[in-house]
Amino acid sequence: MNIGEVSKRAGLPKKTIRYYEDIGLVTPLRDTNGYRSFRDSDMHKLAFMGRSRALGFTIEDCRNLLALWDDQDRASADVRTIAKEHLAQIESKIVDLQAIQETLTLLVKECAGDDRPDCPILKTLEQFPMK
Amino acid sequence: MNIGEVSKRAGLPKKTIRYYEDIGLVTPLRDTNGYRSFRDSDMHKLAFMGRSRALGFTIEDCRNLLALWDDQDRASADVRTIAKEHLAQIESKIVDLQAIQETLTLLVKECAGDDRPDCPILKTLEQFPMK
DNA sequence: CTTGACCTTCCAGTAACTGGAGGCCTTACT
């Protein structure tokens, strides 16, 4: 399978697939003309990557997950630990963003948004201690 | 005022302040020994930056906000537009993260997390169409 | 034999810093 086909099937840009090869996540074979030749197992790995990345796992997390995936003797606890840590990070990010959202919503509401220069948003950025 | 003092007062790392000078956000004076010498106005700008960045505005947004801040004839609508766009992005990011959070929570719940190799998290990453 | 769609590599850029090396300046203490 050539890269274009893999790209379509895995839903990843060709650039990304080449990049994943660069950093050693997949190692496709090569045809005599130099073209990458992907096996089904490469395809699977890439699809796995796509899904893991869509869930926000870092590349390094993905690398570890792939290794666990390959390891028939893995303990599911190892996978769970990675997922739980990631989940915790997602949750703390949500909390942070929600705080920002609240503040911004307030500011936008308070600002007249007309052609006068008076602006509570700027005033806040100027003065608010914020932490 | 030297960079150390400014760093403390503005709550920004020295490295960041130097970086902000590099990209033209502040232009402190220089003492004869080459040390940066920050005026109150520089200090204010940096504090403004710190607060804007804490609200998640990009550097370019900050640059625009600073320009509007400096412009006595600005229209508050311009500021409001920037803030509203940013708010929209924050909100969409929250939605994305919440979707991820849901999926992950489910997966973590389903996974036994013991020393057996059977793991629904990996199974999902392997198979789930996900979009 | 040329056109277009593939594929290749390599270089550079993104956002917003952060770390570190190597080295000067200042101040205080012995």
Added chain:
DNA sequence: AGTAAGGCCTCCAGTTACTGGAAGGTCAAG
């Protein structure tokens, strides 16, 4: 006078996960 600590300087490189583009080889159709 010497020295040690701490602050300051510049410059280079690395981070994350790609993405864009240039220059060029390959392949199938007409």
